[in-house]
Amino acid sequence: MEYLYYLANASLTLRVVQHLHSRPQMPVSFVTVIHQIDGWVVRIKLKSQISPQEDGDFRAFLNELGITYEPPMRVQMALWSLEAGQCPVDVMRRYQVAIVSHGSPEREEIEAFRQQFVRGLGYCPETLA
Helix, strand or coil, rough: CCEEECCHHHHHCCCCCCHCCCCCCCCCEEEEEEEEEEEEEEEEEECCCCHHHHHHHHHHHHHHHHEEEECCCHHHHHHHHHHHCHHHHHHHHHHHHEEEEEEECCCHHHHHHHHHHHHHHCCHHHHCC
């Protein structure tokens, strides 16, 4: 099972990560977080099926925060490459995407990316709020 969503800002992305941490029974295989100029892409891949009720509840939660995402080919290729085990740095270079996190979702990685990006710009864009 897989969920691929587009979120408007970092706060919503962090809510998804917190939600996953609060449900250790959810069989998460990996989570990929990509920052784009106008928002965030979050891909959640599960190790196994979950019940239709759990799936519906999780989709409802994600739909409250964002929208389902159909990635352009460049982003799709990056996601496939990460799943195949390629190094995130190599994938970022090859496909020109900002991979913030891949694997176990960690709030600290997202926070560090946000702080570093804001520091470099000198202001906080809406997507990093």
